[in-house]
Amino acid sequence: MATSRSITLGSAVRRYPLVALTVVAGVVGLALNWTAASAVVPWLLSLYALAVAAREAVSMVGKLLKREFGLDVLAVTAIVATVVVGEYWASIVIVLMLTGGEALEDFAAGRAKRELNALLGRVPQTAHQVTASGDIADVPATEVAVGDRLVVRPSEIVPVDAVLVSAATSVDESSLTGESMPVEKVTGDLLLSGSVNGPEAVTVQASARASDSQYQRIVQLVTEAAASKAPIVRLADRYAVPFTFVSIGLAAIAWWISGDPVRFAEVLVVATPCPLLIAAPVAFMAGMSSASTYGVVVKNAGTLEVLARAKTVVFDKTGTLTSGRPVVVEVRPEGALSADELLALVAAAEQYSSHVLAASLVEAAKQRSLDLPEVADAREVATHGVQARVGARLVTVGKPAFVAQQAPALTRIDLASGEAAVYVSVDDQYAGAIVLRDAVRPEAARTLTELGELGIQNTLMLTGDVEETARKVADELHISEVHAECLPEDKVRLVHATSPHPVVMVGDGVNDAPVLGAADVGIAMGAKGSTAASESADVVILVDDLHRVVSAVQVSQRTVQIALQSIWIGIAISIGLMLFAMTGALPAVVGAALQEVVDLVTILNALRALSLKRRLRGSPRSTAERVQAPS
Known part of the structure; x- marks a missing residue:
């Protein structure tokens, strides 16, 4: 057990070195404070804090040149201000809040990725090649050449586009075309990569390399769609610059009225950036954890922000609404x-x-x-x-x-x-x-109704299936806008043209992978869906239940609400303390201590996102339904 913990600690130190260095600097400072070398502590902690501030300032200047304003402006200002007034312990705490908040966001995204990889790791990446001697050798699918003979075993994914050599088989092409019924194939017919073979092993002849096959063309569309998606502006970044200007403005007014530059520092030292630096990341990490209790993996905090504002939801048909x-x-x-x-x-x-x-x-x-x-x-x-x-x-x-x-x-x-x-x-x-x-699906109608109650203004269906089949499903669910017989590129084009934004796409097949990447938020039905769909999506539902889309929207809306509450609580208390400090009745050292109280209040409020399961309707019916994170 000790070995396991040491390995975990070691990997954490390597992954987040600034967090580790900040903790070490604080511990060393505390240790030296009780020795004859205590005079060194202010210099040690101040120089370290300024070094981190300088590092952030370089990044800040680069962003400012691109007209991007964020948390680093507030963080650098707060670190420098606390060092100038001699509150070096406060500067170390701010550094820890800055680096710790970034680490929390990164850790949450990494945890979600590990849970997703556990789901996707079972997909085969090999082909069973028939050698010249008639033996069967397993080779990577990327090494298959045109003309090679392959064996595709029962229920296996066809690795490359190939022509059927055996007499007959039936294949499942639902993840590619949206056709839910098995498709019968006879000698000479084309089997597309990504389709699933039927109950009999068959021999096929590769007609294309893996890089030129249907699956790879869809992956290319996914890459292009992901590259075209606009970057997400973090929630806390929207408040960082205004709060910084308000803080500096109040400090300057206090200096001007009193004529004492110390008053400037006394006001600025209580302008805590913690509500923005760490309260919001804590809320989002807690919200992502709450979502996992519903079997919903959210890959990053930014997705929760966008999903909370969603106005349009687009559904695939086969395997999603059906x-x-x-x-x-x-x-x-x-x-x-x-x-x-x-x-x-x-x-x-x-x-x-x-x-x-x-x-x-x-x-x-x-x-x-x-x-x-x-x-x-x-x-x-x-x-x-x-x-x-x-x-x-x-x-x-x-x-x-x-x-x-x-x-x-x-x-x-x-x-x-x-x-x-x-x-x-x-x-x-x-x-x-x-x-x-x-x-x-029996839960489809309830899902659409409750999404409307959550503020979704528009729902539509995109499918590769024929018009008559698609319309029948849409009429049953009262979906007015239907686009049938869509190719993957058609779906991407239609999602880009759909409004109002943000647009959420829900799908499960390989043919949905590009549009999941192109949508503002892509939600993949990963319980039985394809690897490509889950990899390109922002949210993956690990249980076969469409209603979890409602759970994902509920969690995102409540998480953003809690994050905003934490931010505004912290800002309100900080401004109140700054106004009090303007009178000269709040020494800098007391202000620094009160700053930590503000930090504690905002973090505790943010942690309420951990208990969302108890507050939201439609919570999991039993513990057995919950998807546990891999240990």
Whole structure:
């Protein structure tokens, strides 16, 4: 345990050297203060504080030349003022507040990144290459050349764009195109990188290198979108310069009225910058911690600021507003069987299949509490269907052409856009069909309603799916503005053109990665979404629950409110002390002590953001739902 702690302390010292040096300087000063060398302490602490001030001043001048005004103006002024009036201990505290606030923000961002990396680390980065001798060797996907033969195993991500060599397969392209149903592929068809192979291992031939494949083109769009995003102005920076000018102005007035330059220092020494230097970062770090209890990872404090002001939310469809997986919406029996009897027979046969629709059929039977009859024998015909001996009956389930071989009387049913059907025969008789569709999430309507209550003025949908399917989902959720059949670049263009700002984009697929990076705030549904989407997003939801978007907005709004309260409390008390110091009744040493009281009050107020979970509606239903940070 001691070794673990020492390693953690050592890494912290290396990462935040100025914080460590400030602590060391303070400890050394305290130690020397009780020795014969106590006269050295004022010089040691003053020179160190001025050195830090000089370092900040260089950075400050560079920013001022770019017309950027921030906390460094206030910090440098406060450090120099305290040193000039001989309050070197106060100067060390201000240095610690400055460096500590920066370290807190950096630490919070680093913690969020570690939690996200734990989620994304499982994505494969290798390809299974077929060698000249027929063996299979694992190689980095970046080393695959055009023409190389690869094996893509069941449920694996296709590493590069490739042509299918095997007879057939079904792939999940929902993260790329927004199409929620599996897509059937036969020999010669193109498999896009980023799509997910079906239940059978297949052989493919690379048609492009990794750098030229669909996935990489989307990553390039992500990079360009992120580069185009305007930098965030920190909340505290907006108050730093006005507060500095007010402080210097009051100190100058006190000097002018009294004619005593000491009065200038007495006023300026209580102009504590702590509410801006550390209270706001503490509030944001606490808010990010509160968000994690909802399974929401916020990557940086600036995101909370922008999210709190959001006016427009844009949603992807598949996997975001919908569940991203097909569910049974209708059972249409033909003949003597009832709907439940037909579903039970189908689920009994399909429980031995690894096809994506099979899981939905079995789940539907479980939800209806149906008893599945025993299966004596079952065989799966890849991409066509399943045939099983259920009791004394021969049950065939699958595509219409496959089932029609057993039941020539089969008739196709009419389907709405976005729906799929499996057909069923029992012995040699057509028994009916089961309709599946990617259903709207049960929490979607409540999410949209509560976002409106939180001040979101505009909601719209962008999707790669066809117009008819997209419109049906939008009508169900009362979303008026829909853009369908969008390519990734179309989504980026539309988000840039959308108003009012700030604009939040919520998505989950690879095709959403560029627009998540382009939006003012990108929120990725990371529980089952793609790596590219989570990496480009500003916020990642680690549980499969769209309502956590509401939680993220609530936490951000409350955190910003607490941060502003802390800032204004600190500023109000400081100005009150400055007005009192203008009378000459507050010595500098007493002012420096009172300054630390102001610091304590503002920090304690900022820490209220840690308890947001208890204050907000829609808190996690159980401890089991919470996502714990990796230890």
